[in-house]
Amino acid sequence: MSVAPEPEGAANAALNAVLDSQWQGVPALVLRSPPGAGKTGVAQRVALQSATYLQQRCMVVTQTNEQAYDLTRRLVTNRAGLPIYMFARKGLNLPDDLRHHTGLRMVERTGDLPAEPSITIGNAAKWSWIDSADPMFDMQVVDEAFQLPDYKYHLISNLAPRHALIGDPGQIDPFVSCEIERWRCDPSGPQVSCPAALVKRHPEVLQLALPVSRRLNEDTVGLIQPAFYPGMPFRAMSRDRSVGFQVAGIMPFDAALDGVAAGASIVMVELPPQITGEADSELAQELVASIIRLLRRRAWMSDDGRIRDVTPADIGVVCAHVSQVNAVRERLGPGLSDVFVETANRFQGIERPFMFVHHPLSGRADATAFHLDAGRLCVMLSRHRIGCWIFGRQGITQQLIRFAPAGDRALGIDDDPEYQGWRAHLTLLAALSNAGRMFPAVYGLAPSNAA
């Protein structure tokens, strides 16, 4: 009888396979990664191997400047002393820590791109402006590739003959603002994420998956994996994540805090039912008050054996809409300015020990594809290392039942993201309700029964 390797061993074996594929010279590798599996670390290692041992010119594609900065920070400290190039527009306002780094060289013009083995980082938009139809690199690494629509990948794919597309297939699909009915039945259409389109065109390309999440703990993986990654099993690396409080709880929200301290990594905090629209000032106020309560109870955390007090920088807030982000930010005040508040789209690739989530369906009278999107909910519920509190108005289950997806399917497309999202929302609410993880935000409010 074979024994499943320990998480650490499984993660190492997966990395070995990825690095080895580059020595085999495969034309393309699609690497699927669950949340927090260290995919940016893999991109870093693939790029370093490419430029050093394989002596290649390697271009790294990110989706945003922030992602480019993050990867650059990891790469500029490489021990080989390899200079890292950043291909960016003139006048780009670099973060302070990168601006004066001696290992970073800025490139603004195509003619100045390095001709020797090297690593050059740039965002997809910048790469697409190169006036050349010929390859200029040997290797192309695309980080967060599932966020890149195929038509944008098309614009940059001929810059290198070999490709590694690394990303999380469970997150938010690429955002396309225009009407796409023309390509709706095309599973490799220009609006589809580039790894999915590439695999559809060339099913023989090498596909690998990372089997371990370093960020999520066992309890969260138990909720997230079946709901959002049914075809992609993965485990948690860590068993040692916890939070505790030096001050006992007496306020309504304290029960939700104590629930996480008792080992429930995801809980829901319910406000009285109300149709509020996109901006819900009461919910934003409650959410901020809860953050303050977390800190006032002098929380401490244990994260993979490191024990310390919780600070505002350990806390993140994720919302569906920018207006909700603003509503929270405006209420945080100067003492909590280190709390990171963003939309789900911009939270991709970012983690915090503790997350506060504004439920995307809270306070709404309808349930649109945007708010049902499984990818959006998955991002929101997979940013935390220790604990996650979901804030929402009561009645979401009833709302979901009222707005069951119409089943508008496209010929030739197997996926139905709206239905998958609807199902994931119901599954999650039922799981939280069954496990007694619904907590009222105010006294006298009975928890919802979504089971």
Next chain:
Amino acid sequence: MADLLHVAARLRALQNSEAVPIVSQRQVVIQSHAKILTLLSMAGEDTSVHAAAFGGFGEPAQVFVVADPRRRDDQNALLRTLLPLFDAYYAQCRALRTFPQIWVSSAGALGHLDTLADRLRFTDEPEIRRLGELWTYAGERSPVAGQQALISATGALRLHFATGQQEAEDEHLLTLLTWIEPPRGRDIFAAVAAAEETPMGVKTDPGFDSSSLQPAITDFHNAKSDAERAFHQTRIQQILEGVVRPIYTATQRAMALLSHPRWRDNPSLDELAQQESEEFERFMQAREDGFFLPYHDSPKAGAMKIAARERAVTNVEAAMLRHDGAARERGVVKGSVLRGQLVSIHEHHLGPRLYEYDLVLSSSQDSLHLRKGDELWLLEGAKLSIEVTDIERRGPFTRITGRVGDGKRAAKRMTAGPALDFGPGAPDWPGVGRMLARMGTRLVNAPWTHGDELPLATPSPRARPANLRAAVEDLT
């Protein structure tokens, strides 16, 4: 929830038993030479044309009917009759350096025309193929933001009015017109119910089909003589004219309502008209140059089309926020437009003749879509941009600080007090052409990733470290 103004307007329409205008400016270009095309297909034959009504704005319809569109020769004869009408119209528009505009009754009729265009393009008959190509211009433009080539009357009216019925019900042109011009002294719902009895789509009523149309077609096929056949042909023509003419007339009425001087000019439409003329010329030139119109896009064509559509969305939104009052107010409610009172202007002297300016605005909006680093442009007056450097909540107000980029001279002359609107930059229509030209260069060689053949693996000949992972980890 995104458009509370529209919800409020629909409630008001319900309360008043009459549609309410939701804009004061015209939302579509109406070409004086626009043509109305009303097509009827046969039940079960989605891509057929059983009857067609065609005419200019304010003109009576020319009606063409075939006894049975399933008889291919008859169907093609009808389509061949339509070809010279469109050929002449397109040629006239090209000579005038403008664009053709076709009005249909509803979104369903629009979809029917689009489907027909796709089908006719691939027939063996050159004339039919040509008609399909001409209609394809309208069909391919219809999903593009800001297009003015193919207009559905219901879609255009809905941009101007809100009714008290559900949005899907607004797709019936006659009920929509009934809400806009309700009969005096009659209950609106009774009037709408009566209007619903009249077919306004691309199909005839099933009851009518079984009681009138199908027997007439059967009689036509069973006719023993040419004279008898001609009699039944005329009978079918008459009964279908009774269906197609009211749709044509309702479409005319929609155009007349939207041409009324009550609708103020909308400068953003001038840009859209110019853009449409250029698109039309490009399309016709490509046909003359022999470029094929495929049914499915190649990856390259798909990439270029979707990129152009995305830029069109951005440009149309930017244009509307600048020139259209209702769009601006919707932007303020949604938070995509920052409306704030200018509280103060700070001048920073950085060196000899080197100044920076910060504008501080106070806004009472509670749904602002703003982030630090966002670039916003003044939507009226001087050409001035700011980069948002700080956002802070103070009681019921949000205080926004922005560093002036373009327009420092204008900023220097500003004084505190006025309310200002900031939003996205001005539309850049020539930028679409520049982008497509650049994409054409980039994609001249099709990459293997978007072709048919997967290249072979090419193993590296270099010496491989014994412990590869450890060797790479040592580099991090």
